Amino acid sequence: MNQNNKEVVLEAQGLTKRFPGVLANDNINLVLHKGEILALLGENGAGKSTLMNMLYGLYHPTEGEIWIKGEHVILEDPSDAIARGVGMVHQHFQLVPVMTVAENVILGDEITRGGGVLNLKEAANKVWELSHQYGLDVDPTAMVEDLPVGTQQRVEIIKALYRDADILILDEPTAVLTPQEAEDLFRIMKDFTARGSSIIFITHKLKEVLAIADTIGVLHRGRMVGTVTPEESTQASLAEMMVGREVILTVEKDPPHPKDVVLRIENLQVKDDRGHLAVKGVDLEVRAGEIVGVAGVQGNGQRELVEALTGLRPVESGSFSISGQDSTHLKPRKITEMGVAHIPEDREKHGLVMAYSVADNMVLNNYYVEPFATRIIMHEDKIDEQAERLVEEFDVRTPSVHTPARNLSGGNKQKVIVAREFSRPITLLIAAQPTRGIDVGSIEFIHNQIVEQRDAGAAVLVVSAELDEIMSLSDYVAVMFDGRVVDVLPRKDATREKLGLLMAGSEIEV
Amino acid sequence: MATTTVVQEQNSGMSSRTKWLIAGGGIFIAALALNLYFFGATGTTAVFAATLRQSTPLILGAMCGLIGERSGVINIGIEGQMLMAAFLAFLANVYIGRVLPLGLTLPIAVLIGVATGALLGLFLAWMSVTLKMDQIIGGTVINTLALGLTSYFYVTGLTTQGKLQTIPLGPLADIPFVGPILFNNPPITYLTIILVFVLQFALFRTVWGLRTRSIGEHPSAADTVGINVNRMRYLNVTLAGAFAGLAGAYLTLEAVGSFERGMTNGRGFIALAVMIFGRWTPIGAWGAALLFAFFTAFATQTQFTGLVSIPPQFVGMSPYVLTIVFLALFGGRARGPAAAGQVYDPE
Numbered sequence: 001m002n003q004n005n006k007e008v009v010l011e012a013q014g015l016t017k018r019f020p021g022v023l024a025n026d027n028i029n030l031v032l033h034k035g036e037i038l039a040l041l042g043e044n045g046a047g048k049s050t051l052m053n054m055l056y057g058l059y060h061p062t063e064g065e066i067w068i069k070g071e072h073v074i075l076e077d078p079s080d081a082i083a084r085g086v087g088m089v090h091q092h093f094q095l096v097p098v099m100t101v102a103e104n105v106i107l108g109d110e111i112t113r114g115g116g117v118l119n120l121k122e123a124a125n126k127v128w129e130l131s132h133q134y135g136l137d138v139d140p141t142a143m144v145e146d147l148p149v150g151t152q153q154r155v156e157i158i159k160a161l162y163r164d165a166d167i168l169i170l171d172e173p174t175a176v177l178t179p180q181e182a183e184d185l186f187r188i189m190k191d192f193t194a195r196g197s198s199i200i201f202i203t204h205k206l207k208e209v210l211a212i213a214d215t216i217g218v219l220h221r222g223r224m225v226g227t228v229t230p231e232e233s234t235q236a237s238l239a240e241m242m243v244g245r246e247v248i249l250t251v252e253k254d255p256p257h258p259k260d261v262v263l264r265i266e267n268l269q270v271k272d273d274r275g276h277l278a279v280k281g282v283d284l285e286v287r288a289g290e291i292v293g294v295a296g297v298q299g300n301g302q303r304e305l306v307e308a309l310t311g312l313r314p315v316e317s318g319s320f321s322i323s324g325q326d327s328t329h330l331k332p333r334k335i336t337e338m339g340v341a342h343i344p345e346d347r348e349k350h351g352l353v354m355a356y357s358v359a360d361n362m363v364l365n366n367y368y369v370e371p372f373a374t375r376i377i378m379h380e381d382k383i384d385e386q387a388e389r390l391v392e393e394f395d396v397r398t399p400s401v402h403t404p405a406r407n408l409s410g411g412n413k414q415k416v417i418v419a420r421e422f423s424r425p426i427t428l429l430i431a432a433q434p435t436r437g438i439d440v441g442s443i444e445f446i447h448n449q450i451v452e453q454r455d456a457g458a459a460v461l462v463v464s465a466e467l468d469e470i471m472s473l474s475d476y477v478a479v480m481f482d483g484r485v486v487d488v489l490p491r492k493d494a495t496r497e498k499l500g501l502l503m504a505g506s507e508i509e510v
Numbered sequence: 511m512a513t514t515t516v517v518q519e520q521n522s523g524m525s526s527r528t529k530w531l532i533a534g535g536g537i538f539i540a541a542l543a544l545n546l547y548f549f550g551a552t553g554t555t556a557v558f559a560a561t562l563r564q565s566t567p568l569i570l571g572a573m574c575g576l577i578g579e580r581s582g583v584i585n586i587g588i589e590g591q592m593l594m595a596a597f598l599a600f601l602a603n604v605y606i607g608r609v610l611p612l613g614l615t616l617p618i619a620v621l622i623g624v625a626t627g628a629l630l631g632l633f634l635a636w637m638s639v640t641l642k643m644d645q646i647i648g649g650t651v652i653n654t655l656a657l658g659l660t661s662y663f664y665v666t667g668l669t670t671q672g673k674l675q676t677i678p679l680g681p682l683a684d685i686p687f688v689g690p691i692l693f694n695n696p697p698i699t700y701l702t703i704i705l706v707f708v709l710q711f712a713l714f715r716t717v718w719g720l721r722t723r724s725i726g727e728h729p730s731a732a733d734t735v736g737i738n739v740n741r742m743r744y745l746n747v748t749l750a751g752a753f754a755g756l757a758g759a760y761l762t763l764e765a766v767g768s769f770e771r772g773m774t775n776g777r778g779f780i781a782l783a784v785m786i787f788g789r790w791t792p793i794g795a796w797g798a799a800l801l802f803a804f805f806t807a808f809a810t811q812t813q814f815t816g817l818v819s820i821p822p823q824f825v826g827m828s829p830y831v832l833t834i835v836f837l838a839l840f841g842g843r844a845r846g847p848a849a850a851g852q853v854y855d856p857e
Contacts, residue, residue: 056734058733058734077736077738078733078734078735078736079735079736082735082736088734090734093731094728094730094731094734094735095728095731096723096724096727096728096731097727097728097848098723098727098848099720099723099724099727103720104731106720107720107721107724107731107732107735107737108721108732108735108736108737109735109736110717110720112717116716116717116718117715117716117717118715118716118717118719118720159735
């Protein structure tokens with residue numbers, strides 16, 4: 001689609017943002033046309049969010065200028081941007097959980113009966129109206145904390161619409177959505193631009209960009225390295241621009257050389273948080289030197305399975321053994337000491353202590369043994385030494401090893417976990433969603449690390465909701481449905497179609 | 511108006527409100543029966559009248575605390591704010607009273623007490639917003655400061671021209687039983703009851719309230735829609751201080767009429783418990799304050815009549831013990847504003 005003849009609604013020239021010690025955005029130019037979906041693609045930490053925060057008035061540019069609808073503007077705070085029709089849906093929703101949808105929508109721009117008294121009835125009507133008009137289907141009187149994530153996102157969109165936004169900035173909107181919810185969002189986006197509004201869409205998912213964007217801007221290390229259209233791009237070309245070098249999207253690996261069985265799961269049953277049986281009798285074997293991928297729609301018992309295998313969740317019945325030793329009721333530390341590495345699903349909750357430094361996070365699994373500690377005395381020099389080495393080896397981008405983990409980008413957080421888990425010889429790796437929400441460069445790196453562990457002789461169990469990840473990593477694919485492993489296929493037999501059917505619970509005719 | 515706001519606020523619907531109404535009604539009837547049995551009609555009236563007055567500083571303190579926490583600032587310095595305000599209001603009553611008539615002196619003294627509380631609120635806001643100090647330490651600074659300064663500067667033997675007197679509300683005050691309890695009170699007690707309902711309405715029905723709750727729950731959400739979080743915290747913590755200041759003025763200008771060292775006697779902290787028991791709502795806190803005040807009044811009356819031969823120390827501690835028991839039994843899971851105690855630092 002040619003955007004050149006259309007009216008320019010937003011333009012930025014030479015935008016630069018310097019934080020102490022970091023050049024987050026470097027001389028960025030950007031043009032958004034009426035009715036256009038502009039995708040901004042970049043790795044974690046490439047400066048996408050910084051750029052958007054400047055366009056929304058949350059950050060002030062160190063240098064550079066912004067025009068909105070032909071008017072040169074200096075955005076002091078978000079209200080200046082809002083007044084000019086710019087709305088933003090943040091990656092972390094900016095909603096008050098204990099307030100209703102209507103209250104959240106009007107916050108900051110309230111409908112009153114006069115004298116500062118709220119008119120909540122009118123507010124609810126207004127939300128209904130917007131909700132209907134754009135097919136968003138949101139109940140204005142519902143409490144936000146009771147709504148599913150996808151609906152909360154729509155509340156954010158309604159918030160922007162309520163403020164008459166015709167330029168919408170969406171910061172990684174699909175990161176938290178199920179595929180179905182993402183489809184709905186794309187429909188809403190198309191609908192929105194068809195009415196003459198414009199969207200800036202931040203993401204690092206290549207497929208989505210090709211599917212929905214009119215124009216694609218690629219950011220790399222704070223610079224805009226190119227502006228392309230989906231027609232002239234492929235996933236590989238975009239990935240290369242994003243990372244600054246050629247990226248191999250498929251994992252290159254030799255055929256596996258499986259040896260003895262390391263992990264043997266027999267009729268395992270595990271309950272979920274609400275006390276319902278989530279794993280309903282799983283049998284599975286993983287041998288040294290092979291990668292078994294567990295595919296399945298999320299919520300079919302994968303999380304509970306992983307937590308049981310790592311000692312985090314009690315086993316109801318059945319058993320599992322590691323290297324021939326029954327491990328069904330062992331404590332997590334004992335399992336760790338048997339040479340099991342665990343990359344947990346939720347890296348911020350279970351993978352890292354966010355307030356601890358990178359260095360301390362890197363010894364969470366062995367801080368209490370030599371050389372890091374002698375009885376109760378910890379040796380910080382040794383801990384720092386190892387951290388320096390691992391940061392180098394695993395290419396963790398952090399200002400220093402003493403930086404708190406929370407300050408790192410998602411991909412780098414994940415690398416800290418991987419570095420820690422792989423810093424010692426392991427016999428079994430259990431990786432849950434190892435690359436969720438991180439950029440292609442980090443994905444490639446972590447995939448290669450996992451394959452290296454396999455080739456070094458570790459048994460590897462990878463649980464992932466991304467079929468692409470399962471397909472590129474696994475030697476065998478186990479499909480979980482409704483708490484059971486419904487089939488285990490060698491990788492060569494595991495076609496996308498077949499896996500899709502199994503994941504949906506249908507039996508395959510032999 | 512009052513009841514509708516409660517319904518709107520609680521969100522868990524009729525059942526929750528009904529439950530609390532039944533609980534409140536039950537406690538009231540039990541209290542009434544108990545009193546009539548022990549003290550007869552006169553004693554009962556005395557206990558209930560005392561309950562309302564005893565509750566005044568508690569609910570004022572609790573409102574101070576909840577405005578702060580709803581805005582994201584924990585205030586444990588209420589005790590100090592009250593004490594300092596009580597002291598300065600007293601001094602104002604003493605010294606201004608030497609040149610001005612009592613009718614002018616007392617309102618000015620009340621305003622000085624209110625201003626003192628507000629200024630200490632401003633001080634807390636400065637420590638917790640601008641200096642980004644730990645809010646618990648900020649509150650402790652105020653408590654320590656107030657206790658030290660008032661004890662140091664207090665001299666015995668100061669006399670005043672008088673204190674705030676009861677104002678009977680015409681014929682209403684003559685209604686048997688109800689009249690002497692509800693309609694024959696001094697001004698700050700009346701004002702406090704009005705403030706409870708005004709604040710309840712303001713928190714859940716006005717722009718100010720919506721914004722206040724948002725900055726205490728999710729400050730960055732407020733920031734992204736153009737609300738100046740830190741400015742609003744300054745404003746609210748200062749305003750909240752005025753409530754604590756009024757509580758202090760109540761003690762020296764309405765209840766006792768003079769100052770004693772450490773005379774707040776933990777009311778600032780009880781106010782915090784009252785706030786939590788009341789689920790960070792003015793009306794809820796009022797109920798909790800009345801409950802505690804009732805225990806106090808009841809205990810006092812017991813000592814007064816010498817009905818029970820329990821050592822006075824135990825009678826004296828009974829309100830505290832009973833409050834703990836009630837909190838434990840009926841307090842349940844209380845969830846305060848999510849961002850209370852956290853510095854908001856946007857960039």
